[in-house]
Amino acid sequence: MKHIFILIKKEFIEAIRDRSLGTSLFSTLLFTGIFLFTTREKPTYLINTFIPYIPLIIGLTVGFSLSNSIVKEKKEGIIETILCSPIKLKELWLGKTLSISIISATITTLTTHIILILNNYEPNHTTIFYTLFTVPLFILACIGLLSLIYFYLGMKQIQTINYILFISIFLILFTILKIDITPEITWKTTSIITSFSATTLTITSYMINHTNIEKIVLTAE
């Protein structure tokens, strides 16, 4: 547990100094601005249709951008060096995943609430649960899975898988959200996404326990 906190602290310092955080913040602000500008005269029900998607899109975009640091560290031999220390692979994975997810979830929650407030959207219990629990859990599950994939794959494969994974997650999301056609955040949507995220996180966590370190070292070359 102590190692995880040390890692998270280090990740935060690095993230603040990293250009990708600035880029993510700029993209999010741009997205928010465009969204608010283009929807200012649209009927409320139409805006509400987008509300479930917005935090997920922002969270994933920021998370994908920040998780690039894992690929960089793998390529530069930092992961190999740190795996020679008393840190366990699971601690390394958790430290990375948590720090990236915390930053992404914070940016997402703030942006989503700004959009909701500026659109005079009155949040109910479901919306609050959705934005404060379901969305961060979804981000955590996706970043966790992405980290695992980055650990396993070679540099060239990672470039290809980035696009495939990004599209796949959006397709899954789209399918889940289409099950419930009500143009609002409902308990049904919330529970489906929460269950999907919890299952993904459990499977990823199990797989990390059975990951062969040799694979990580060899695919970094």
Add this chain to the structure above:
Amino acid sequence: MKQPVIIVNNLVKKINNKLILNNISFNVERREIFGYLGPNGAGKTTTLRILLGLMKPTSGKALVLGDDLSKNINLRRKVGVVLENDGLYNKLTAYENLDFYSRIYGVSNGNERNRKIKELLDLVGLYDEKDKKVGYYSRGMRRRLAIARALIHDPEIVFMDEPTSGLDPEAKITIRNLISQLAKERDATIFLISHDLDEVERLCSRVAILVNGRIAALNTTRKLIHSLERKSIEITFKNMKDAMKAAKYLDNKKILYNLHGNSIRIFYQDSNISRILKPLVIMGLKIIDIKGNEESLYNVYLKIVRGGKYETHIYPN
């Protein structure tokens, strides 16, 4: 009797059905600087990764301080590493890098940590640059910082993979002095992988040479150099014609030589070089220069690596 701190016994490693290490065995004793040499692809880094617990052997044993590092994670607190890549965080300063690793290695006391970081930054000559981000460091500075990082927890063994590669001569000397100082002042055992044979010859008490995944030679550096008991002499003739005549004579006498233009390097085993030189002078060949050469680790290495007959060069421990 000295207790080995590294034991490699009948180690075999296959990756994708390709044999990388073929039944290698060696021991490294406490406070020794052990050189591990070999051409690219010989299996040096694979051996290191197995020792560090990053890879599992196909068969055989690789023990560090009596245990397998892949299973005994706590034992890693006694081991320091300087891998081929520095493994440093570019966005963090030198101080922050050392602070992070010291916490990971369990140097929990704040004052102790600060004292150690200061001491090590002083040792590697980077104290004045401690607040500079590592991304702005030169290659030499990064290597020095990587060495400081490897020592942050006072390890008993330090594994170094090409610590001076890509450095300018001055930086190389600094790192070499640092390694030598480590062994003497800190009682550390050093496992050194290097391509710089001069460096290995100066630093290492014992050397293993790995060729095609097998230990081709293993002995003290001095014994290895003298084991071939062969010296060489380079004779430069006035013209190529004379060099060719000399080569023909040497062929007849079954004396080993290398011909380069109008120069011949003659390898001889006894001390009486005049037996070889006298006939060449009598033959009327015009010699313009003679240079004597003692064997160096470089020559021994080249002979072993290029010779390929590694079975003939295995020396007992």
